[in-house]
Amino acid sequence: MIQRVVLSEQVKEELLDDIMNGRYQPGDRLVESQIAKRMGISQSPVREALRDMVAMRFVEVEPHKGARVRKIDEREVLEIYPVRACLEELAGQLAVERAPEYLDQLNTAIKRMAKAFASRDVRTLAYWDVSFHRTILEASGNQILIETWNSLMIEARTFVTLSNLISRSPEIDLAGRHYPIVEALEEGDPIKCGKVMRRHVEEFGEVMHGIFNHSEHSMQLNISEKGEAAQSRAKAG
Amino acid sequence: MIQRVVLSEQVKEELLDDIMNGRYQPGDRLVESQIAKRMGISQSPVREALRDMVAMRFVEVEPHKGARVRKIDEREVLEIYPVRACLEELAGQLAVERAPEYLDQLNTAIKRMAKAFASRDVRTLAYWDVSFHRTILEASGNQILIETWNSLMIEARTFVTLSNLISRSPEIDLAGRHYPIVEALEEGDPIKCGKVMRRHVEEFGEVMHGIFNHSEHSMQLNISEKGEAAQSRAKAG
């Protein structure tokens, strides 16, 4: 077995895929020894991968009882928006300064979103949506802010969120809603840009709120690991 | 060797103490096998503890190169305040609703702060300062917000921060500055309360900014593991 990187990283990648693709459902147990046997390796790297995934909030463990896939519940989906709103407002304010360097990147992300949306590729759509927001965070230049935002694991949540969103509101113009942000950045007013960012995030929060109020949840939709998202994420690993 | 909890937890506690007490300095290597031998256990739990501490940002590891104590630099100290400001503003807004249940706790924290300050016990002072803020976060009721704030590891940073602060401005009334927050909570206006919280955090950011501009840094001060903080933290573990 040749290994380009540490085994535990590979294990993590693989398990992440398994979770994102629904092969493991929320609540499912992740038994170290079973996974190890399946992958033909020993327990240690699996264990380490699982602990890493705890930090990423994909997995939860209880001492002596093992790991299971964390389930993202309605409450959590809704609670995240106020937090994102305030963090991204700050990011928007700070990003104005260095915005010019990032405009291309942002516009590209929007275009990819539109394309992915057209082909109903939710995974790739989520990827570029997150990518857009992450770019603005990076442009903020505040490393703590970036890490804090990262700790929210927006990737995973966004995928779930957008799956819901699109299945309820197939016509919503996700990509287009990002243009006002780019415009605000071009304009160069930090306060205003912050407000636009905040509003953008809050809007999605409200939409999600509406979704949860109108119908019961059930996720999963057009899940495939073939799109751009998979490749880019693997590279990032 | 009797063990009430998992070894890796104990190891983590011990290493945390070692770091907080300066027995390990920022940048020092943390060699798994050495620590294991010193503690009379095997490498595995040490390794696991170290990985945990990476998630806590106390430690950084490079693959195949091992772990070392992370150093908190000036930039990081300063960058954290804008982030805290926006998170705690939100917390202040949300906390108003359930504030009455928490007022006693908050007032107690302030009193302990004053006491610790009088005896120049920086560790305990930091503990109660953090405790005050954490209480408001809890009162917010937003679990994501709480976890996000926790991910900032305010404990560790506050200790360093206050060590600096007090050595430069021995007369500053740290405890007293928290009363306006309690008053705002009692008043019951969410927006105002949020603003007070934000202002409170920003003030400290500004003070720290001033400190870094006026003199070079050098930390460590009256470090002892005897105070309340140690006990309470151990219990919380």
Added chain:
DNA sequence: ATTTAAGCGGTTATCGATAATCGTTGACGT
């Protein structure tokens, strides 16, 4: 019948040993 205790299967937590990797040292050739 209800409670307590012992046994069992399955899994985690820990161990001790080994393989893989890194940084350095020093011989060697130029």
Added chain:
DNA sequence: ACGTCAACGATTATCGATAACCGCTTAAAT
């Protein structure tokens, strides 16, 4: 001198085995 590379010591990453532990089932006791 200086750059290259083989060998070494130190340390991490991984392994395979075992001890400790949990939840459950069954047997014994009241």
